Every structure is written in C-alpha cells, then in structure tokens.
Amino acid sequence: MQTAFIQYRSSQVHYCWFGAGPRIILCLHGYGESETTFHFLENYVPPDYTVIALDLPYHGKTQWHEGLTFSIADLLAITQLLLEKHGQEASKITLLGFSMGGRVALQLLQSMPNKIEKTVLLAPDGLKVNIWYWLATQTYLGNRLFGFTMKHPAWFFWLLQTGNRLKLINQSVLKFTRYYIHDTTxxxxxxxxxxCMRTIKPDLAFIKTLIRANQLPVHLLYGKYDRIIRHERGEKFRTGIESFCTLHIIQTGHQVLQEKYVNHIMQAIQS
Known part of the structure; x- marks a missing residue:
C-alpha cells in the first residue's frame, strides 16, 4: 500500500493505491471517513486490479483550498489526474462507493458512462432526496439556518428529542445525528x-437510461438493519433496470464496508 498527494489547482488531494493490474477500482468513502476504510481490500483484490482510494474534500488528509464547492468538473478532473498518474488513462473503471461515496460514484457514472466498467454501491446515498439535506444545501435560507444551527445547536437538539418522543424520529437516526453534531469541530x-458536496446531485432517471443504453452492471449491497439508508431505496432504483442491477441484503446495519463482509463486496466487484 502506498499513499501520495496530487496537486489540483491550489489543493492537495490525498489518496492511496495498491495492486498493479490493468483494471482500476476507484473507491469513494462515506461521510466522515477516509481512504483508510478501503485498506483491508489489499489482502483480497486479485492481481489484475489496481485499487485507488481518495480522500474527498474536508475528509482525511486532503487539503482543500477551493472554498465550499466541489463541482462535477472538479470530480472529473481529479479522477482523470489519478488515472494519468498511474498510466491508466484508457482503462475502464469499477466504481466502489460507500454511503456518501455512493452518491459520488453515481455522479461519475452519469458524467462518464463510457469510462465505467461496473458500479458497486454499498448502502449508497443519492438514491433518494433527503429533504433536510436539500433544504440545508440547495436553498439560500436553508443554508443560512444550517450555518446558524451548527453554531447554536440547542434548539435543534430539542427538536430531535421531541421528534423522538413523538416517534417521528427513530432511535437510530437520533443517535446518528447526535454523533455528527456533538461538538463544535x-x-x-x-x-x-x-x-461543499452540494453540487453532487446525480439524476437517477438519466442514469437509468445510461445503464440500459450502455448495459452497465450495477451491484447494490445493503444492511438488513440499516435505519439510515434503507434497502427499499435500492429496490425502487432497480425498477426498469433489473437486467443490469442486482441487490443483495446482508445481516448488518449501515456499516457494510467492513472486512467481515469482504466476500460479499468482492463478489459484487468480480461478478
């Protein structure tokens, strides 16, 4: 395993890679995680693959200096730089995205379908519009309120507690939300x-058209007990592309990207 930085505009994008094969797996991590979550794959990936996993902006060791924007153009340019650095400009890519990284993978699939060999999505974000995320990132007033709340969260904690008592918010979502807003940093x-990630908004209807037109394999892997990203989202997404899209449910929660589930992950990559 090796790590490095690539220069992109005024930023330094951190990533790791392992393997030396001609087939590329581009790994995209979940919220609050980093390229390290894919390290365990080094012991399982066949020798004909090269795995590249990057730290997205404001994650891991990436030093992002382009402001609070990570555009589709940025995503495509960084992907191209990584392929060029490893002499794989002509190679097709297998996308492996977990949670938030699944949304990024879908955006890449939409933006460069001719470069994609297959797409593996692990409990992916992006298959359903989250109304709170939309309000917080896609509207001016919502983003202002979001910024205020992150500095003065007391009212939001009260709202969460009230929603939980009224059974409008389940305990898993309550714990998940508390974890991500428990201190100032x-x-x-x-x-x-x-x-920063607000412009990464895959168009699912268009993506499904591309999947059919290009006969692109997509494999979905979900946790049966995941209360954050439900497998029903994947089942709805499969409608109309069943010939190209598989869905598998394993006995876990949201954290499907773990070594103990590597057989399921590798089966999706190699099928």
Missing part, C-alpha cells in the same frame, strides 16, 4: 462537508 465539519 464536528458541527463545523458537517457544515463544510455538506455545503
């Missing part, structure tokens, strides 16, 4: 990360 990062 975490709240600042939440604001920066959500706002």
């Amino acid at each position: 975490v709240r600042r990062l939440l604001y920066e990360r959500w706002t």
